[in-house]
Amino acid sequence: MSYRITSQYCYYEYEVVIMYFINGIPFTFDELPAILQDHPEILSEADQNLQYSAEDLYKSSGYLIDECVHPCLFELDELENPEDIPR
Numbered sequence: 698m699s700y701r702i703t704s705q706y707c708y709y710e711y712e713v714v715i716m717y718f719i720n721g722i723p724f725t726f727d728e729l730p731a732i733l734q735d736h737p738e739i740l741s742e743a744d745q746n747l748q749y750s751a752e753d754l755y756k757s758s759g760y761l762i763d764e765c766v767h768p769c770l771f772e773l774d775e776l777e778n779p780e781d782i783p784r
Contacts, residue, residue, distance in 0.1 A: 700766065700773055702781040706739050707746040709754070713739060716749065717783050719768050722757050723749055725783060 703718045706729075713734045714726040726749075733739055761767035768782050776782075 699775045699777055700768070701777045702768060704781070705746050706742040708743055708748040710749075710751060713743045719761065719766065722761060723754055724758050724761055724767055725769060726754070727783060
């Protein structure tokens, strides 16, 4: 099985962030500078995507850890784009 990292703007605890996913499962996020949080295109994308809570991220990260595929914790040989792992 191969894995792919993707990202999208979405709401996390009512703030716009860039959320990172592995095969569609969220595993971490980066906060955005205040100037970007009010950008119309970013807000538009965030409005179209799912909203996540701390509990959602806790559960999905826990699942990825249990399966040994959390990209921040495990080296994945099958990862298509390792350069996209947030640092």
